[in-house]
Amino acid sequence: MVVCGDDGLAHRLAAELRGVYEEQVTLVVPPAERMVRPPVVGRARAVSAALLDRVVSAAVNRAAGNGTPSPAPGEPAGRQRVLEAVEATEAVLAEAGVERAAALALVYDDDETNIRAALTARRLNPRLRLVLRLYNRRLGQHIEELLDQAAALATGDDPDVSRTSGDASTTVLSDADTAAPALAATAVVGTSKVVQTDGLLLRAVERPPSGTGEPGAPGRPTLALLSANGGDPAFADGSETSGEHGPLLLPDAETVREAAASGRRGSVVLEQVAYSAGPALPAGRGVGVMAPFASLFSRRLRWSLAGLVGCVFALAVALWVVTGVHPLGALYLTLLDLFAINDPAVGANTGRQVLQLLSGLIGLLLLPVLLAAVLEALGTFRGAGTLRRPPRGLGGHVVLLGLGKIGTRVLIRLRELDIPVVCVEAGPEARGLAVARRLRAPVVLGDVTQEGVLEAAKIHRAHALLAVTSSDTTNLEAALYARSLRPDLRVVLRLYDDDFATAVYRTLRAAHPQALTRSRSVSHLSAPSFAGAMMGRQILGAIPVERRVLLFAALEVAGYAQLEGRTVGEAFRAGYWRVLALDTGRERQGGPGLVWDLPDEYVLRGSDRVVLAATRRGLAELLRRRR
Numbered sequence: 001m002v003v004c005g006d007d008g009l010a011h012r013l014a015a016e017l018r019g020v021y022e023e024q025v026t027l028v029v030p031p032a033e034r035m036v037r038p039p040v041v042g043r044a045r046a047v048s049a050a051l052l053d054r055v056v057s058a059a060v061n062r063a064a065g066n067g068t069p070s071p072a073p074g075e076p077a078g079r080q081r082v083l084e085a086v087e088a089t090e091a092v093l094a095e096a097g098v099e100r101a102a103a104l105a106l107v108y109d110d111d112e113t114n115i116r117a118a119l120t121a122r123r124l125n126p127r128l129r130l131v132l133r134l135y136n137r138r139l140g141q142h143i144e145e146l147l148d149q150a151a152a153l154a155t156g157d158d159p160d161v162s163r164t165s166g167d168a169s170t171t172v173l174s175d176a177d178t179a180a181p182a183l184a185a186t187a188v189v190g191t192s193k194v195v196q197t198d199g200l201l202l203r204a205v206e207r208p209p210s211g212t213g214e215p216g217a218p219g220r221p222t223l224a225l226l227s228a229n230g231g232d233p234a235f236a237d238g239s240e241t242s243g244e245h246g247p248l249l250l251p252d253a254e255t256v257r258e259a260a261a262s263g264r265r266g267s268v269v270l271e272q273v274a275y276s277a278g279p280a281l282p283a284g285r286g287v288g289v290m291a292p293f294a295s296l297f298s299r300r301l302r303w304s305l306a307g308l309v310g311c312v313f314a315l316a317v318a319l320w321v322v323t324g325v326h327p328l329g330a331l332y333l334t335l336l337d338l339f340a341i342n343d344p345a346v347g348a349n350t351g352r353q354v355l356q357l358l359s360g361l362i363g364l365l366l367l368p369v370l371l372a373a374v375l376e377a378l379g380t381f382r383g384a385g386t387l388r389r390p391p392r393g394l395g396g397h398v399v400l401l402g403l404g405k406i407g408t409r410v411l412i413r414l415r416e417l418d419i420p421v422v423c424v425e426a427g428p429e430a431r432g433l434a435v436a437r438r439l440r441a442p443v444v445l446g447d448v449t450q451e452g453v454l455e456a457a458k459i460h461r462a463h464a465l466l467a468v469t470s471s472d473t474t475n476l477e478a479a480l481y482a483r484s485l486r487p488d489l490r491v492v493l494r495l496y497d498d499d500f501a502t503a504v505y506r507t508l509r510a511a512h513p514q515a516l517t518r519s520r521s522v523s524h525l526s527a528p529s530f531a532g533a534m535m536g537r538q539i540l541g542a543i544p545v546e547r548r549v550l551l552f553a554a555l556e557v558a559g560y561a562q563l564e565g566r567t568v569g570e571a572f573r574a575g576y577w578r579v580l581a582l583d584t585g586r587e588r589q590g591g592p593g594l595v596w597d598l599p600d601e602y603v604l605r606g607s608d609r610v611v612l613a614a615t616r617r618g619l620a621e622l623l624r625r626r627r
Helices: 008-019 044-063 090-096 111-124 137-155 159-164 175-187 253-262 299-323 327-338 350-382 405-416 433-438 472-485 498-511 522-534 616-626
Strands: 002-005 025-029 080-084 103-107 129-133 170-173 193-197 200-207 222-225 267-275 398-401 421-425 443-445 464-467 490-494 517-520 539-545 548-556 577-583 609-614
Touching: 002 008, 002 090, 008 025, 008 103, 008 522, 025 090, 080 090, 090 111, 103 111, 103 522, 111 129, 111 137, 129 137, 129 522, 137 170, 170 175, 170 522, 175 193, 175 405, 175 464, 175 490, 175 517, 175 522, 175 539, 193 539, 200 539, 222 253, 253 267, 267 577, 299 327, 299 350, 327 350, 398 405, 398 472, 405 421, 405 433, 433 443, 464 472, 472 490, 472 498, 490 498, 498 517, 517 522, 522 539, 522 548, 522 616, 548 616, 577 616, 609 616
Parallel strands: 002 025, 002 103, 025 080, 103 129, 129 170, 398 421, 398 464, 421 443, 464 490, 490 517
Antiparallel strands: 193 200, 200 267, 222 267, 539 548, 548 609, 577 609
16 A cells, blocks of 8 residues: 655555555655644554654665665565655655555645646556545545546456545545534534434434433434543544443444443434434525525514514504504604604694604604615625624624634534534635625634734634644633633544543543533544545545444445344444445435345345445454455
């Protein structure tokens, strides 16, 4: 396996392939002086000294003109060698061994760099399995089709057949799309964990501890049991092994019953597996010719108009009582008096004269209110293409720090859930500002570390703070300052280093035991999907369970001894994998696309295509056994 990248995702992906799948990995990274500090990855700690020795020896060999040594024949799996190169050029890819590699992952932060390297690699090895990291989803679809067609022409294979079987020659993924649903769900209490790709929808919900005997409803499999201690990172280190207090992934029925009886563990229960076109944006969110009525006028102006209308109806009722005319006639006379086009009530009774004077006074008050309404409406239409400010009285919203790649995807996800968001961005050139303008999301421009910026985002009335900037210190400083303003605020941090994230998590949890704090790493959430795609399986998505990850994949049963010829109940292996649904492939003919409430007695055949949930180590074991 060859991994090329310039940030933490490359290092995590290499560690995933080496530690979980036991593959030989060649890692191509920029030189040390230009490289982002690599994260401390769980399994890499045990072999860091050995890797350091290999990096040093490789550097010495290059300095001596010997090049970087290739793995010797018979070298044990799980080894890694490192090449230093600014960019994945043809010479670098050839030195990395792309001609004889099984798969290549291009995870540079720049889309153009990945596309250029992918075209070169496809020419060097038409049968190479490519995994690209692209932020532009529409461009990614075209590039995926182009590279598959190029591979088919060079090898004579049918790209449709290979993609149907799951062994796609090219897979385009986005770390932002993979991590955004998990980050959005973490920031909002009660939000379902959703995995959605290629029209396939999987929804799971986190349920609190219950002593009623069964955490999940009948026919709703339990995907995980949460920690008995609320997710203390002392017991949730991100490893696949489950301790007594840590989260349990894919537990068996007996463990689920015991946990339900104790009432100490929450659960993650699967609610739906189906084909869906995907959630649409709520009505009125786009910017068109007509803006929503509520956005035309401020709340104070709307209350003023409502008060004046109420006064007019009150005067009409009073005129009806005093004069005895028909109610519609009384309203008509009141409007004439209001606009000063009625004759003076000379000779009428005193009550009629008093009401006419009051109507004239209300008419005088109406003129400035109407003028203000016209000016506000004009200002709203004029500023429809500009950034909105947080409205007065806003509350219960999510404060989103950072509108980069991740922040933009999280903003879209939150607005799809119709959750109010206030964005905070330091620079006016951020890529997510155009999306915020299109979704009419309020934005505060300013450095979040400066006093008054979070206050402008109405942090004192917010429901949650989601800090996803690219700087750990900025995220931490914003979280600590928000905690000083609101000790009970729900906080979600995007932190780069796992050890640092765990230390921050423990400290904030100890200092504010009543508040909810979560730390998430985008590369930690994304690396399993990239690794599964490199192994030839299209990973549908991943959901975080505290500091662990549960994967969803679709594959053909043929060739898997653990699945083929076994019943659904027999194929289930606690802590490793579980069959969730049977893909009939008839969703386009009007039939049921997925049968997701399979009975345990159903026998899996080789021609069946199933959707399953698996841990990282479980999926790795399935793929290794088949290989």
